[in-house]
Amino acid sequence: MEIFGLSLETFYLYALIISGSLIILYVLFGDMLEGAGEALGILHPVLILAFITFMSASGYLFELLTSLNSLLIMAISAGIALGLDTLLNVFVLIPLSSAExxxxxxxxxxxxxxxxxLISIPEDGYGEILIESYSGRISKPAACFHNGVIKEGEKVLVVDIKGGVLYVVPENRIGIDKGELK
Incomplete structure (x- = not known):
């Protein structure tokens, strides 16, 4: 059987080389095409290219190593590619997108x-605080909510955020009285 004047084996090999090259280019420059994946929904470019790669690789191997009918090889290759593509999506792409x-x-x-x-907060001035979480540490500029002095090493509570500056209150001055901070 021939497609575009090429034997099916050669066609599968060319498709494998081209789709493999496109995957490498997508990995390197995929951030520029990020919106394309969201616009297509479930048909993400990685899934389409992976399907073509899996199908052409298995088709090439079956054509090379077996004497099965070319249409049967194409159907088997499509089934293998669909299965591997589904596994790739479920176990790699979906967890990666939610982890990010x-x-x-x-x-x-x-x-x-x-x-x-981290850096003492002077009266009417700015210092720096460190917030620790499971995903890492965040260092941000901070000012005292009541225009007081807060020394280095003290624990503070973030009560407000304005213009990228976190307004904090020392932990030892936190008390609830009629819904306001003391």
């Missing part, structure tokens, strides 16, 4: 967190 999101944080998520003062 879990490491991100927003400034609003820092409100209410306890931190340690």
């Amino acid at each position: 999101e879990s490491l991100a944080y927003s400034e609003d998520s820092l409100r209410g967190r306890v931190a340690t003062v």
Whole structure:
């Protein structure tokens, strides 16, 4: 059987080389095409290229090593490619996409967190605090909520965020009185 004037074996080999090269290019330059994956939904470019690669690799091997009918080889190769593509999506791509999101944080998520003062916070000035979490450490500029002095090493509570600066209160001055901080 021939496709585009090429034997099926040669066609599978060319498809394998081209799709493998495109996967390498996508890995290197995929950030520029990130929106394409979201626009296509489940038909992510990685899945399409992986399907073509798996199908052409198994088709090439079956054509080379067996004497089965070419249509049967194409059907078997498509089934193998679909199975491997499904496994790739379920066990690699979906966990990677959710893991990336879990490491991100927003400034609003820092409100209410306890931190340690790295650089003392002077009265009416700025210092630096360190917030530790499961995903790592975050160092941010900070100012005292009540314009007081907070020394290095003290534990503080983040109560507000304005313009990228975290406003904190020393942990030993935290008390609830009619819903306000003391």
